[in-house]
Amino acid sequence: MITKYRRIIIFYLFFILCFLFFTGCTPSSPKNSFIKTGLDRVNEYAQLFQHKRVGLITNHTAYDSENKYILNVFRNLPNVKVTALFGPEHGIRGSSAAGVLIETETDTAQQIPIYSLYGRTRKPTPEMLNQVDILVYDIQDVGARYFTYISTMGLAMEAAAEKGIPFVVLDRPNPINGREVEGNILEGEFSSFIGMYPVPVRHGMTVGELSKMINEEGWLEQGIKVKLVVIPMKNWKREMWYDQTGLTYIKPSPNIPNLQCATAYPGTCLLEGTNISEGRGTTLPFLLFGAPWIESKRLNQKLHLLKLNGIVFRDTTFTPISIPGMAQNPKYQDTLCSGSIIKIIDRENFEPYRTGLWIVKTIHDLYPEQFRWRTQHFDALCGTDRVRLAIKQGDHPDSLIKSWQAELENFKKVRNKYLLYD
Numbered sequence: 001m002i003t004k005y006r007r008i009i010i011f012y013l014f015f016i017l018c019f020l021f022f023t024g025c026t027p028s029s030p031k032n033s034f035i036k037t038g039l040d041r042v043n044e045y046a047q048l049f050q051h052k053r054v055g056l057i058t059n060h061t062a063y064d065s066e067n068k069y070i071l072n073v074f075r076n077l078p079n080v081k082v083t084a085l086f087g088p089e090h091g092i093r094g095s096s097a098a099g100v101l102i103e104t105e106t107d108t109a110q111q112i113p114i115y116s117l118y119g120r121t122r123k124p125t126p127e128m129l130n131q132v133d134i135l136v137y138d139i140q141d142v143g144a145r146y147f148t149y150i151s152t153m154g155l156a157m158e159a160a161a162e163k164g165i166p167f168v169v170l171d172r173p174n175p176i177n178g179r180e181v182e183g184n185i186l187e188g189e190f191s192s193f194i195g196m197y198p199v200p201v202r203h204g205m206t207v208g209e210l211s212k213m214i215n216e217e218g219w220l221e222q223g224i225k226v227k228l229v230v231i232p233m234k235n236w237k238r239e240m241w242y243d244q245t246g247l248t249y250i251k252p253s254p255n256i257p258n259l260q261c262a263t264a265y266p267g268t269c270l271l272e273g274t275n276i277s278e279g280r281g282t283t284l285p286f287l288l289f290g291a292p293w294i295e296s297k298r299l300n301q302k303l304h305l306l307k308l309n310g311i312v313f314r315d316t317t318f319t320p321i322s323i324p325g326m327a328q329n330p331k332y333q334d335t336l337c338s339g340s341i342i343k344i345i346d347r348e349n350f351e352p353y354r355t356g357l358w359i360v361k362t363i364h365d366l367y368p369e370q371f372r373w374r375t376q377h378f379d380a381l382c383g384t385d386r387v388r389l390a391i392k393q394g395d396h397p398d399s400l401i402k403s404w405q406a407e408l409e410n411f412k413k414v415r416n417k418y419l420l421y422d
Contacts, residue, residue, distance in 0.1 A: 035245040038170030038208065038231035039064045039073060039138055045231055046077055048134070048168065055084040055124075055132035057117070057156050060094035061140035061250045062170075070138050070170075071110070082112060083131040088139060088152040089118040090253050095325045097254060098280075118148075122193060123155035126163060135160045138170035140252045141207050143177075144266040145186065146381055149252075151196045153207060154214050161226035168229045171208030171420070175242035175249075175262050178204050178421065182266070183353040184404040185411055186383030195383050200408060201353045202266045205415065208232060213418040232420050241347070254326040255285040263347055267356025273378025274371065276363055277337055281320025281330030288318055289359065290339015292332055293370045300340055302362050310350030316341040357387065357397035364391055 039062060042049075054074055056062075062070035074082050085092055091102045092114055102116040115128050129135070135156060139149045153169070160167040183201030191197075197219050203210065208230035214220065215228050242249055242259050251257045256265060261284060268286040271278035279288030290296070296315035303313045317338050320330040340359075344350055364371045379385045390400050 035065070035173065035236050035240075035247055036234035037064060037172050037247070038233060039070055039172075040066075041231050041234065042073055042077065042170070045168075045229075046080075048166070048229060049074070049077055049080045051079050052133040053081050053083040053131055055086060055129065055135045056082060057086040057088070057135060057137045057139065057152065059087055059090065059092050059139050061172075061252055062138040063248070063250065065247060067248070070136075074136075084128065085112055085114045086117050086124060086128070086156070087114055089148045091116070091118070094251070094253065097324075097326055097328045100328065117152050117156070122152065124159040126159075129159065129163045129165065132163075132165060134166045134168060136168045136170065137207070137211075138172070139207070140172050140250065141174065142252055142256060142262050142265060143174040143202060143204070144269065145183070145195045145197075145199055145201050145203060145383070146266075146269050147252075148193055150207070150210060151193045153211060154196055154220065157211065157215065157226045157228070158220045158224060161220060161224045166227040166229060167211075168231065169208045169211045170231050171206050171233050173233065173236055173240065173242055173245055173247070174204065174206050175252075175259060176202070176266070177241050178206060178209075178236075178238040178419075180204050181408065181412060181415070182351060183408075184382070184384055184386070184400075185407050190379055190383045190385070192380045194380055198411075200411060201383075203415075204238075205418070206233075206236075206420070209415075209418045209420055212420075213415065216418070217414070230420065236421055238419075238421055255280055257283065257285075260284075260344060261286045263344055263350065264342055264352055264355075267352035267354070268342070268359065270356040270360055270378065270381055273374045273381050274360060274363075275331070275374070276360075276371075277318075277320055277331040277339070279318070279320075281323060281327040281333060282318050284341070285327070287342045288316065288339065290316070290318065290337040291363075291367075291370070292335050292337055293367065294338045294363070296338040296340065299363065299366060302366060303340065303359070306358055306362070308351070308355050308358060310344060310346035310348070311355065312343050312345060313340040314343060354397060354401060357391075357400065361391050361397055 058070050090096045101119045104116045105114050137153050157167050181204040185198050186195050215225055256262050264286045271289050276291050279285040282288050300313045300315055319336050320332050
């Protein structure tokens, strides 16, 4: 039994090794930001907020390029009063682990209610909006359909429409670029809070673009539409990765600590729907995966033979531990796991969702006695049961990918109507 002291030593040694392993894999950031987010441009749209009581749907990521927090930005606008804050999953401070329900509270220093949209309700209630004339959304997204912040935005748009108040989105970059689109379209019967709308896993859109699509395509409840305003960014290009914007990377959730993890997330998040550890309880979630019964060399030999684009797999062992605010009771807590660590060597050609499908398929086939599905969650992540059923009957992921290309191309055509940037 590993003592608590030894676990801490192992954890920090592992962190140092992983830091060294990944150093130099990604281009360095420019020294100064030339990208202006929607928050940077609020003053240009000040008339929208004049003499209004403003509700902010936000979290710890809502800083402008000069490191000013959204609450302070709005409080500096003349004749504007912030009367309510709303926090998504992980809370307004971004310090709660995934899936942990959050209670409504009051900011005692500011005397503003902080309503939880990841607790007793996930949609602002009419009572929460009683003192709000306009709702503003500003949260950094990851670029994958699973990320619940988009569901929070959509439900808040519904609430604003029902209340008859405007909804403003302060746009931010898609951190894994706005060019690549990958994966199947979510089927309606599999809609859930981890994927509410018929978009692919990697949608290649910003939150502002998504809000326009959700509104105009009639995806809100009963086709209701909100009076929507998107404050766009300046100078952002679709091919940009986050580290090319000059903006400071603030981890959008506790388990996306860096851009490498965000890049892998659209694929290895699928492991949440199995009994394979996706690396929660370590410093590199979604780049590490494994289980106590996996043989690293055997697995990685199989994965190398696939010649998946843009990555290499390395043998590794790791011990998930409980990390407050990041991973509570992770899979195989305090148990030594063997598996793989992903090193992204060419992110422009890396296909995270295809990679995730092949990882699940490979482990499923190698370890049929030990592998288990978390069926409902896996299907919700995929937005269909086709993936799970195909893997069970021995089909190859590339055949699956080919089968949904027509629907993906149709999505791209619809998507083009809502793109705001070149």
